[in-house]
Amino acid sequence: MNDRSDVPTAAVRTVKLRKVYGNNVAVDDLDLTVNGGEIFGLLGPNGAGKTTTGGMITTRVLPTSGQAFVGDVDVVAHPAEAKAKIGVVPQSNTLDRALSVAQNLYFHGRYFGMSKRVAKEKTDELLTRFRLEDRAKLSVSALSGGMAQRLMVARAIMHEPTVLVLDEPTSGLDPQSRLALWDILRDLNGAGQTVLLTTHYMEEADELCDRIAIMDHGKILALGSASELKAKAGGASTLLVKVSGDPGELIQKLENAIGVDERVKIVMSESGVKIIGKDVAQLISKVVSSAEGLGLKVYDLSLVQPSLETVFINLTGRELRD
Amino acid sequence: MAKTIDESIKAQGGSVGRMSYVRVIFALLARDLAVLRKTAAFFVIRVVMQPLLFVFVFTYVFPKIGQGVGGGGSKEAEFSTLLVAGVVGISIIFQAIQAVALPLVQEFGYTKEIEDRALAPMPTWGLAIEKILSGAVQAVFAGAVVFPIVLFVPATPVHLHIDWPVLITLVPLAAIVSGTLGLTIGTLIPPNQVALIFAIIVLPITFLGAVYYPWASLTPISWLKDVVLVNPLVYINEGLRAALTTGVPHMEIGYVYLALIVFALVLGYVSIKGLNRRVVG
Numbered sequence: 001m002n003d004r005s006d007v008p009t010a011a012v013r014t015v016k017l018r019k020v021y022g023n024n025v026a027v028d029d030l031d032l033t034v035n036g037g038e039i040f041g042l043l044g045p046n047g048a049g050k051t052t053t054g055g056m057i058t059t060r061v062l063p064t065s066g067q068a069f070v071g072d073v074d075v076v077a078h079p080a081e082a083k084a085k086i087g088v089v090p091q092s093n094t095l096d097r098a099l100s101v102a103q104n105l106y107f108h109g110r111y112f113g114m115s116k117r118v119a120k121e122k123t124d125e126l127l128t129r130f131r132l133e134d135r136a137k138l139s140v141s142a143l144s145g146g147m148a149q150r151l152m153v154a155r156a157i158m159h160e161p162t163v164l165v166l167d168e169p170t171s172g173l174d175p176q177s178r179l180a181l182w183d184i185l186r187d188l189n190g191a192g193q194t195v196l197l198t199t200h201y202m203e204e205a206d207e208l209c210d211r212i213a214i215m216d217h218g219k220i221l222a223l224g225s226a227s228e229l230k231a232k233a234g235g236a237s238t239l240l241v242k243v244s245g246d247p248g249e250l251i252q253k254l255e256n257a258i259g260v261d262e263r264v265k266i267v268m269s270e271s272g273v274k275i276i277g278k279d280v281a282q283l284i285s286k287v288v289s290s291a292e293g294l295g296l297k298v299y300d301l302s303l304v305q306p307s308l309e310t311v312f313i314n315l316t317g318r319e320l321r322d
Numbered sequence: 323m324a325k326t327i328d329e330s331i332k333a334q335g336g337s338v339g340r341m342s343y344v345r346v347i348f349a350l351l352a353r354d355l356a357v358l359r360k361t362a363a364f365f366v367i368r369v370v371m372q373p374l375l376f377v378f379v380f381t382y383v384f385p386k387i388g389q390g391v392g393g394g395g396s397k398e399a400e401f402s403t404l405l406v407a408g409v410v411g412i413s414i415i416f417q418a419i420q421a422v423a424l425p426l427v428q429e430f431g432y433t434k435e436i437e438d439r440a441l442a443p444m445p446t447w448g449l450a451i452e453k454i455l456s457g458a459v460q461a462v463f464a465g466a467v468v469f470p471i472v473l474f475v476p477a478t479p480v481h482l483h484i485d486w487p488v489l490i491t492l493v494p495l496a497a498i499v500s501g502t503l504g505l506t507i508g509t510l511i512p513p514n515q516v517a518l519i520f521a522i523i524v525l526p527i528t529f530l531g532a533v534y535y536p537w538a539s540l541t542p543i544s545w546l547k548d549v550v551l552v553n554p555l556v557y558i559n560e561g562l563r564a565a566l567t568t569g570v571p572h573m574e575i576g577y578v579y580l581a582l583i584v585f586a587l588v589l590g591y592v593s594i595k596g597l598n599r600r601v602v603g
């Protein structure tokens with residue numbers, strides 16, 4: 001096209017991208033680059049601003065300020081061109097209920113400028129590839145959650161987008177469907193599809209993504225591959241303590257006994273009390289004696305190897321799932 | 323490398339830009355027509371029921387039982403004749419509102435079904451125009467389906483004098499105005515208040531839309547005669563009277579066109595803005 005054509009353009013790039021709702025800053029001057037060919041994950045808790053970020057990149061949310069590019073198309077200035085380059089799988093089921101399974105694909109192809117013949121061929125091909133051919137004539141409301149999600153992915157890639165954007169693609173899916181969807185995304189990526197996904201499941205980010213941006217309060221707190229992020233956490237690991245009785249008191253006591261600072265963090269979770277930091281193994285005796293001092297019985301104590309959740313707690317002092 | 327859509331469109335002899343927006347709009351219209359075809363029987367029932375009962379009771383039953391509306395004898399015939407325009411007009415506007423406003427409620431609802439169409443490669447105004455055209459096409463169908471009923475059901479003969487140039491320009495214009503009205507309603511009324519649409523918009527529009535009487539006959543109630551001028555159905559029905567009948571008074575046809583064009587522009591603008599606000603957060 002021009003002399004820049006040998007410089008690889010990022011698949012997605014945001015520049016100081018910002019969205020403010022009232023006085024709530026949903027996305028805070030975000031600078032983000034998704035490289036062509038990678039699976040990029042935005043990982044963060046509810047309300048972090050993931051959906052809003054995805055919405056701005058995919059023309060569905062108007063930024064308050066800043067810019068977003070898909071390839072070299074400015075999505076705010078040229079939404080129609082940008083739409084041609086993105087495939088979107090929103091968090092909710094947005095299949096067209098007035099149409100059959102096959103028609104959802106066929107008409108999508110037609111919206112994207114395919115001839116009737118091409119749209120028909122691609123529909124058949126995708127139905128087979130996504131194992132939906134025996135449902136082709138059914139109404140989309142007859143699909144299970146996993147099938148509906150597969151159809152949404154098929155629809156989103158039908159027009160061969162530069163980037164496939166998925167918002168929490170496996171939330172609400174049963175474990176088996178989740179694994180199946182991961183396989184699909186890996187296959188697509190293996191065939192060259194750039195993927196940008198949001199998730200609040202650390203396993204999903206860990207398993208699937210080449211690079212992960214940990215996001216909270218509209219900002220990126222850390223960026224890198226899963227192993228880089230874990231390494232950046234400075235070898236922090238998690239000591240998981242399960243006690244009978246009220247762990248609230250224990251947390252109080254431990255905070256006094258250990259002294260919480262940027263190196264050690266203590267949070268309460270569904271599974272028990274988590275103590276995150278470097279060398280937390282050395283704290284085991286303190287933990288046990290503190291619990292005994294309160295008359296609490298420690299019935300399980302385990303050292304969990306660093307995970308992205310460890311990284312997140314280490315960064316924010318909060319659990320990912322809150 | 324995967325081909326981009328731009329390249330695919332080019333490969334198929336299209337071009338990116340305005341022309342491709344037209345293609346997208348046609349594809350969206352094809353989708354709406356496919357849905358309509360699937361539900362054709364319901365469409366006909368929905369469209370026919372109200373006018374059929376209305377015409378049957380007022381122009382068949384009443385004259386037969388000696389309760390003629392509008393006096394007796396020739397007045398009855400006149401009533402049947404003036405009703406042709408009114409019933410066709412009401413069917414046009416009613417169908418467009420139903421076809422555009424009601425689906426939007428679901429499409430914008432919890433599932434946001436509209437999203438796939440909103441993500442078609444064109445600006446949001448393209449989607450608005452498609453919605454308006456889709457409503458207009460369905461409105462014309464509705465008018466055409468109803469027309470034979472108002473001709474053949476009445477007990478007294480209906481005398482039509484068709485002014486073709488007026489008819490073939492007025493009906494599409496009326497249908498487009500109705501489509502813009504449907505989209506305005508659909509984008510301005512909160513989804514959980516659909517029933518309200520009927521109470522505060524559809525009922526007043528239809529009852530005060532010069533359906534059962536020519537606008538000129540409102541002269542004794544001059545305030546009402548002025549107030550109903552904000553109602554697009556008045557112009558649609560007056561225009562249809564001009565197109566279909568002679569001997570029934572109607573508004574000057576120039577004013578009818580002028581008013582309908584103004585309605586189309588104003589409501590078109592409002593509804594495009596409204597849809598854009600609903601689609602882009």
Ligand SMILES: Nc1ncnc2c1ncn2[C@@H]1O[C@H](COP(=O)(O)OP(=O)(O)O)[C@@H](O)[C@H]1O
Pocket residue numbers: 021024025026044045046047048049050051052053603
């Ligand atoms: N349409 C909206 N109107 C007002 N506030 C919103 C809207 N969408 C999102 N928000 C707020 O923006 C913040 C980020 O939300 P969101 O992007 O949905 O986060 P996530 O997807 O990470 O859970 C939240 O505080 C949310 O309440």
Ligand SMILES: [Mg+2]
Pocket residue numbers: 047050051052091167168
């Ligand atoms: Mg979200």
